[in-house]
Amino acid sequence: MNLKEFASRLALSQTTVSRALSGYPEVKPATRDRVLKAALEFGYRPNTSALGLATGRVGAIGIVFRGGGQFGPHTSEFMGGLGTRLQQDEVDILVSTVDSSEAELNTYRRLAASKRVDAVILHSPFTDDPRIALLTSLRLPFIVHGRTQAPGEFGWLDIDNFDAIRQATSHLLDLGHRRIAFLNGHRGRVFADHRHEGYQTALAAHGIAVDPLMSGNGEFTDEMGFRLMQGFLALEQRPTAVLAGSMMSALGAMRAIRVSGLKVGDDISLIAHDDVFPYISPDNLVPTLSTTRSSIRAAGARIAEMVLELLQGTPASTLREVWPVELVIRNSTGVCPSDL
């Protein structure tokens, strides 16, 4: 049975049937139910290209992750935000997993060639990111989570990583701290570079140079926070304050401080970046943790919306947002002890 025959049995237009099945533009729930039930009853199985003829869409947004390290706590929160917004339009997320940057580029080629997605979301950008030119040449619409200096007209959403860490560092300086350590992400990732610049800028305003011994980079794990913090504490002149890039590295840093017999908030101040994971809250830690806060789930939801706007014809160059990050002071920060 083809679309025409199926639609005529239901006394509906082919467009209405296609739209009901694709879940795209608004169709009355009762009509959609009727069409779905009839499709099952008559064994009618449209193919996605037939849907595409009616709506020009396949109803899926692509996102590519590296199999090894990129499925982390941030992934599920971001996907939760994306999904919660996309479900309102019955749009799915097509997740592809790759093991190298070359495989990632090939995946975008495959997604474009097989018309599996209407657009993709690019994340974890590098300063000069080769994926931008490829997606542009493939004419595959995309929105970037983060920023990149690669040329082109494309939309993106980023948090103000520079100002988040500049503010946090300045606050510690105002409390009298001069030796401030920093647990940062991998060099070359734009967010980590922006955070480093914010740290450097705040220190420079007090005439302080970055001390490479008090700055470490890595994946944000509990272990990374623990090991790097142990290293900082072993320095002849240990830091009196520390900035952690995530709640996970902060947990490790807090434990290293506790194990060394020092107290967070009294002996060493700590500020962490909080992506607002629903299962670990800075308000519940002891002491409560001062943070720079920005919900990665909210960013996912907004990026989903930006993708839908892009597909509806909004120019990419107008879809650019930098979200400010709030500094929330709790009990893990205090005046620099005078004896240090």
Added chain:
Amino acid sequence: MNLKEFASRLALSQTTVSRALSGYPEVKPATRDRVLKAALEFGYRPNTSALGLATGRVGAIGIVFRGGGQFGPHTSEFMGGLGTRLQQDEVDILVSTVDSSEAELNTYRRLAASKRVDAVILHSPFTDDPRIALLTSLRLPFIVHGRTQAPGEFGWLDIDNFDAIRQATSHLLDLGHRRIAFLNGHRGRVFADHRHEGYQTALAAHGIAVDPLMSGNGEFTDEMGFRLMQGFLALEQRPTAVLAGSMMSALGAMRAIRVSGLKVGDDISLIAHDDVFPYISPDNLVPTLSTTRSSIRAAGARIAEMVLELLQGTPASTLREVWPVELVIRNSTGVCPSDL
């Protein structure tokens, strides 16, 4: 340009071209590259139904999550396992987000009607799960992560939750503990019910009945662990040992114990279930944490494999696995203090 014309330009069979583009059965990498480049060059865009004609597959596996609570740390690990295995066959994961069980059932109807996926993965089953009958009637192949008593011939993979908690409880009983508290998942979820049975069975072997005051249920968050543990510690006869259902609830329980002035391992023994998150390791906690260990990432990878086997014709009834769970003793468990 249609498939026939495109294939003849490349001097390849239509089947080879389709397979190269769909990424399904093995095609030499060099051939695949050549086809992909030519597709871009000639602007050839196959639709998925054309691929379907050649391979009978769309090359995607579906999974549905609830937008609110189901995107958690377990989600990204499980997806990481799925994706890492599926990428070897260039199969993608189609993620749909829903906000109710009715919407979830409608999503399976939509996925089946629009032929968007070759199979789905069903997770977080209930004892009598209505999704089984629906997927069966839709003829949408599926594998269950977990178990359910719903009738039917279907494949599933589950860990031995009963025995994990039975073993852990028995170990604590062997150490002399008699008041053992339990932080469990939501009632009605099969895994939580199995764990409760394991707990009850071990206690019963020592003539001990479950004390409802020492057993709590909820989502596995840091806060849940903290609040419930505080409640247990406020009991007239507090527990001397506690079982936590996840690393997240264990972190909260450890903090509640520490805040109350007691020491984990000395005053109160703790065993947690560890899904092996790469960013929080029981070996790094202080004290190191005894666990029942089973990698949810490995389960995801195996379930991906089972889905691929199912699609290749392996009978569903032979695709059933229960994974044993190891009990790993570290420093958070000790002999019951004699004064309690």
